[in-house]
Amino acid sequence: MKTKHKLLILSFLMSFQYASAQSGELLSSFNNAVKTFKEYDITSVDIKEIDGLIPGTTGGILVFNSQRLTFDGANLLFSYKQTPADKYCYANSRYWKPGSYSIAIPIDDTYIEVSQAYNTVLKYFVVKISNKTGITLTSNGTKELISEYSFATTQKLTADKFCNELSSLIMAIKEEQYNGKLGIKSSNPTKKSQVNKSSSNSQNKSTARKKTQEDNNNAQRKAVKNTGNRSTKTIIK
DSSP: OHHHHHHHHHHHHHHHHHHHSOOHHHHHHHHHHHHHHHHSSOEEHHHHHHHTSSTTOOOOSEEEEEEEEEEOSSEEEEEEEEEESSTTOOOOTTTOOOEEEEEEEESTTEEEEEEEOOSSSSOOEEEEEEEEEEEEEEETTEEEEEEEEEEEESOHHHHHHHHHHHHHHHHHHHHHTOOSOBSOOOOOHHHHHHHHHHHHHHHHHHHHHHHHHHHHHHHHHHHHHHHHHHHHHHHHO
């Protein structure tokens, strides 16, 4: 019974270690999606709608930047900022949504597709991400649950590329039952503890040296005082 119990524990530890260690294929899928999100013409729908407000213009009123894609063990986390290109920029208040955004998309029950945007002056395509259980959208610190979120791009090939890479990433995470983190730097409490310990030791040593120096100084002052007293007594005599 003990041997069987040990085998079960070993099996559990091995499965946990496997789920926490990403394969080369998974890491490659993640890096491809991150690179496309950062380097290609992929923005929010707000950006493309603003670009289409005035026929014949290419926009540039609201800028999409600070893109980031990570995985926290259960959700794909997208974050970005929308900032005015300069102080003279102006956009219809309906689309004027500068600020910081983040989107948390669960791995389970997520569906991704590409479609064309309608009812806009500027033609563009969207990568629509849907999840019935809810996608968490955080806009300037305010959270809300939505059933779908779309990224926008001018070219269909770019939209297809990003859609395929996200789909491959989600599939790889599911197949490997990966529950670790991607793109998130983990803290090192041991190193921090060592630094604090080293700092504490240094402080203790400094305090000890200071106390020893004070003791020496006191001894010297006492010796000088006694000498002065003896000298004074000699002079009096």
